[in-house]
Amino acid sequence: MGGRVPQVAVIVLAAGAGTRMKSRTPKPLHHLAGKPLIAHVLSTAGELHPERIVTVVRHERDRMAEAVLEFAPHVLIADQDDVPGTGRAVEQGLEAIAGFEGHVVVLSGDVPLIDADTLRGLIERHEQEGNQLTLLSAHLDDPSGLGRIVRDDAGAFVRIVEQKDASDDERAIDEVNGGIYVFDAAALRAALATIDRDNAQGEMYLTDAAVRIQSTGGRIAAVAASDSWAIWGINDRVQLAAAAHELNDRIIRRWQRAGVTVVDPASTWIDVDVTLAEDVTLLPGTQLHGATAVAAGATIGPDTTLVDTEVGEDAVVKRTDATLSVIGARASVGPWAYLRPNSVIGEDGKVGTFVETKNTQLGAGSKVPHLSYIGDTTVGEGSNIGAGTITANYDGVEKHRTTVGSHVRTGSDNVFVAPVTIGDGAYTGAGTIVRKDVEPGALAITVAPQRNMAGWVEANRPGSKAADAAAAAQHDAPDA
Secondary structure: OOOOOOOOOEEEEHHHHHHHHHOOOOOOHOEEEEHHHHHHHHHHHHHHOOEEEEEEEEEOOOHHHHHHHHHHHEEEEEEOOOOOOHHHHHHHHHHHOOOOOOEEEEEEEEOOOOOHHHHHHHHHHHHHOOOOOOEEEEEEOOOOOOOOOEEEEEEEEEEEEOHOOOOHHHHHHOOEEEEEEEHHHHHHHHOOOOOOOOOOOOOOOOOHHHHHHOOOOOOEEEEEEHHHHHHHHOHHHHHHHHHHHHHHHEEEEEEEHOOOOEEEEHEEOOOOEEEEOOOOEEOOOEEEEOOEEOOOOOOEEOOEEEOOOOOOOOOEEEEEEOOOOEOOOEEEEOOEEEEEOOOOOOOOEEEEEEEEEOOOOOOOOOOEEEEEEEEEEEOOOOOOOOOOOOOEEEOOEEEEEEEEEEOOOOOOEEEEEEEEEEEOEEOEEEEEEEEOOOOOOOOEOOOOOOOOOOHHHHHHOOOOOHHHHHHHHHHOOOOO
């Protein structure tokens, strides 16, 4: 949209209880593609670069206000009082921006798929036609339960009629009110001052403002959205799931067009704030959440979940669960690896099968191939941690760190009792319990002579298959 940028304020309605969600969580705080519903709406509102954004709250007021301000600290919070209805909510939103003269955009905190381009087009139409109200509508295959847009023979807006008040002909109309509006601020204030609560619900309806504007000669237009999802409201978990699938499909298509291979879109989920580079490959069963970022050439999956995790170029991460971690370029992680927060896997590093890491830094080229727990640990470059290694980092009161140097080789089935340091170039033997520091270049072993108790099975397990096998082996053994 070129030319002068109109003065705009946005009022977001988020005061309702959302009882149909059947949840302790307020409806606008249910998540969609990694963000609360209301965060999607506020993000879109911000793209309009408005003079002010106001969010009207009531149900779980403090929780809602905290969530809104955490996402958008510049937003004004307005409290809806005991007078129910969308009209009253907008009226109190206007009080928060007293003196504003311009276009007032009204959005709902439970309509997350509205986009900025659609709103810009609505504002432009509002300006060009000199309207006092321009509302967004949509044509639906099933308009049941929604207010219909009645037009005259020339296609001009006549009125909004709720389904319960509609005639049979009006119920056959497939164009519905989307609940998204652009008002002239002065006309809106004047209309709200005259509407009442003379209805079955005893509420101040915002749609009554349209009636008042029209009755005073104000111009109203209804603009049908090209995408009916723009007005899709979330009232229950069925609608939430439908919106999630639609948004995920859009996110996946966007990344495919940007050069990402998604082998099975149906089983792949990508949050809205995830970033992917060209030539990334996502295999079936991949879920990328939060602020996850994947660099060029990396392969993720199958059956992998990454949350707020950074993956370097050409890394391979398969059948892995990782949160708040960093995986370096060309690193290999999985299958069946678990990276807990603050795990950093260096370039060319490896975390293999059934390995769990936590608060651990693994240097470039270092490997933990299999069957290990490495927590609160720093490993240098080019080291190899043997199978079955455990870092005993907790003494029952406090956590302690283990430090493993560069080019270290540790044996299988080791336990490192923290705090302990293994110096550069050191080795440890199989089955070693390391309780004290190992100097660089040393070999650490736990010395315990092996004792064989002859005849123990026959004496303690007589008649067992083991005893029979042992007796047969002894009988067949050549004489010494």
